[in-house]
Amino acid sequence: MSSNSSGPGALPRMVFYAxxxxxxxxxVFVTFRGLSSAEGMNQAQLARQIxxxxxxxxxxxxxxxxxQMETAQKEKTPMAMPETVQPPLQPLLWSVAFRxxxxxxxxDPVLGGAVYMLDRVIACFGVAWYLxxxxxxHGAARKLxxxxxxxxxxxxxxxxxxxxxxMVSGAPRAMLxxxxxxxxxxxxxxxxxxxxxxxxxxxxxLLGVVCALMVVTHWMALWIVLGVIVGVALFLPRGxxxxxxxxxxxxxxxxxxxxxxxxxxxxxLGGMKALMQAQSSxxxxxxxxxxxxxxxxxxxxxxxxxxxxxxxxxxxGGIHAxxxxxxxxxxxxxxxxxxxxxxxxxxxxxxxxxxxxxVALGMGLIGLPAKENDENTLYIVLMPAMxxxxxxxxxxxxxxxxxxxxxxxxxxxGAPLVAxxxxxxxxxxxxxxxxxxxxxxxxxxxxxxxPFLPERAxxxxxxxxxxxxxxxxxxxxxxxxxxxxxxxxxxQRLDYETMKTKAAERGAKLAGFVMTPVSAKVERITDIYTxxxxxxxxxxxxxxxxxxxxxFVPHPDxxxxxxxxxxGTPIGDKENLSLSMxxxxxxxxxxxx
Numbered sequence: 260m261s262s263n264s265s266g267p268g269a270l271p272r273m274v275f276y277a278x279x280x281x282x283x284x285x286x287v288f289v290t291f292r293g294l295s296s297a298e299g300m301n302q303a304q305l306a307r308q309i310x311x312x313x314x315x316x317x318x319x320x321x322x323x324x325x326x327q328m329e330t331a332q333k334e335k336t337p338m339a340m341p342e343t344v345q346p347p348l349q350p351l352l353w354s355v356a357f358r359x360x361x362x363x364x365x366x367d368p369v370l371g372g373a374v375y376m377l378d379r380v381i382a383c384f385g386v387a388w389y390l391x392x393x394x395x396x397h398g399a400a401r402k403l404x405x406x407x408x409x410x411x412x413x414x415x416x417x418x419x420x421x422x423x424x425x426m427v428s429g430a431p432r433a434m435l436x437x438x439x440x441x442x443x444x445x446x447x448x449x450x451x452x453x454x455x456x457x458x459x460x461x462x463x464x465l466l467g468v469v470c471a472l473m474v475v476t477h478w479m480a481l482w483i484v485l486g487v488i489v490g491v492a493l494f495l496p497r498g499x500x501x502x503x504x505x506x507x508x509x510x511x512x513x514x515x516x517x518x519x520x521x522x523x524x525x526x527x528l529g530g531m532k533a534l535m536q537a538q539s540s541x542x543x544x545x546x547x548x549x550x551x552x553x554x555x556x557x558x559x560x561x562x563x564x565x566x567x568x569x570x571x572x573x574x575x576g577g578i579h580a581x582x583x584x585x586x587x588x589x590x591x592x593x594x595x596x597x598x599x600x601x602x603x604x605x606x607x608x609x610x611x612x613x614x615x616x617x618v619a620l621g622m623g624l625i626g627l628p629a630k631e632n633d634e635n636t637l638y639i640v641l642m643p644a645m646x647x648x649x650x651x652x653x654x655x656x657x658x659x660x661x662x663x664x665x666x667x668x669x670x671x672x673g674a675p676l677v678a679x680x681x682x683x684x685x686x687x688x689x690x691x692x693x694x695x696x697x698x699x700x701x702x703x704x705x706x707x708x709x710p711f712l713p714e715r716a717x718x719x720x721x722x723x724x725x726x727x728x729x730x731x732x733x734x735x736x737x738x739x740x741x742x743x744x745x746x747x748x749x750x751q752r753l754d755y756e757t758m759k760t761k762a763a764e765r766g767a768k769l770a771g772f773v774m775t776p777v778s779a780k781v782e783r784i785t786d787i788y789t790x791x792x793x794x795x796x797x798x799x800x801x802x803x804x805x806x807x808x809x810x811f812v813p814h815p816d817x818x819x820x821x822x823x824x825x826x827g828t829p830i831g832d833k834e835n836l837s838l839s840m841x842x843x844x845x846x847x848x849x850x851x852x
């Protein structure tokens with residue numbers, strides 16, 4: 260794969276380019292089943308609202324953020340709620356594309372097909388980011404090692420199916436992947452210039468700009484940025500002065516965002532404060548953000564240390580899955596004990612090790628309930644760079660076993676092909692099945708159910724009036740596909756009355772509650788009575804109980820007792836329908852024309 264387009268590496272390079280293009284098209288137009296990330300849906304509806312209103316306004320209201328508004332005496336309603344929770348970069352970029360998609364802004368499964376057109380637009384963004392990640396990782400590997408290592412690292416990324424699936428999910432982590440790949444490429448350039456005795460001001464300044472972009476892409480990326488800053492200060496030759504440029508841009512961006520939040524809710528951290536508090540308390544972020552009467556969580560050091568330790572045991576025990584099942588990324592830890600000939604390679608390795616330690620610390624503090632699919636897990640963001648060192652280490656080790664002098668295919672590609680093959684197992688197992696579904700069923704390919712079934716959520720838009728909003732256990736899903744204002748289900752049941760009253764005083768009415776399989780997903784049936792949705796157990800259980808002609812009677816003073824089934828799943832010949840997704844309202848409703 261030489262740089263000469265007519266050289267001996269031209270054919271393999273063209274095959275790789277064609278394979279990358281085919282993979283991108285497959286994941287957008289054949290196997291794509293819609294967005295699977297709740298945070299991706301949240302940012303998508305935010306981007307759509309930016310197009311419509313020209314302001315940073317959301318249809319998803321978090322009780323925690325609403326409470327901040329009330330404390331600051333900002334009289335807002337779910338009909339027009341400023342966004343203080345989501346980082347802005349990805350929604351702003353999506354909104355640029357959405358401006359050219361005005362006829363498709365409203366999801367209509369009848370006219371537009373089961374897969375939302377804007378979902379495909381977001382998937383196009385994702386695969387573009389991934390192709391850019393491959394390009395940047397290949398460049399960094401060439402800078403630090405050689406073309407052989409770079410080719411192996413690129414092929415590993417091309418065949419990493421978990422990474423492809425994450426890129427089309429809409430998750431904010433998808434945009435972090437190319438940003439960190441660019442940061443790693445810039446650090447490699449700065450290290451090479453520093454070793455050669457040249458100034459590294461320009462790459463370090465650009466590195467600071469990229470760190471600032473990472474901060475406003477995903478709030479947990481603060482841990483990555485801290486790791487980069489410490490790594491530059493400790494391991495870049497003469498990097499202690501250059502670290503000022505790396506710190507400056509993220510600090511300015513965070514200061515500007517804090518000032519913006521002060522204007523909206525009187526707190527410089529805004530809704531991000533719940534994420535910060537969740538890392539120092541025993542209350543999970545998903546629960547804390549639903550609290551309309553939040554108190555300062557008590558910091559118990561012994562409980563915090565135990566929770567971090569248990570988190571590390573689980574996360575590091577499944578690190579292979581967290582790294583996208585890429586074998587070469589796991590070999591990065593072996594590369595830590597090898598002394599590379601190039602000082603710049605050693606400097607880049609130690610920076611990556613520091614970043615991994617900071618990420619592991621952040622992941623241990625926040626906890627990852629959904630494991631490798633959790634919205635906050637950032638290990639996979641480091642996978643391309645770690646895979647580069649794993650590829651270099653494998654090439655070095657494999658060369659030690661060679662007994663035949665001279666070039667041969669196996670002497671260069673024997674062990675790397677085995678590692679690539681093992682890492683490609685998820686693609687070999689899953690992609691053919693998804694391709695079969697996509698090619699035979701087209702736009703009717705099964706969605707991510709449970710818990711997401713977009714074509715049934717669309718009905719809500721036809722049942723509600725213009726001045727109404729709903730509460731749901733999956734607010735981003737409801738807001739994105741039904742296109743209606745939605746409040747996250749509050750932790751305390753009594754809080755919903757307060758929220759309902761405040762909204763009514765400002766001209767907004769609560770239409771009811773939308774329950775999905777999100778709240779019913781538990782390991783044991785008793786978890787419904789003790790878990791995060793315990794105070795709403797009547798709504799969680801009522802739909803499944805109706806399948807057996809039994810009714811889980813709601814509270815006597817609860818007005819939203821009329822169930823409107825959104826999804827009916829046949830249970831048996833004699834049973835009724837399991838109302839897996841139900842709209843509980845206070846009156847009989849007819850579909851509006």
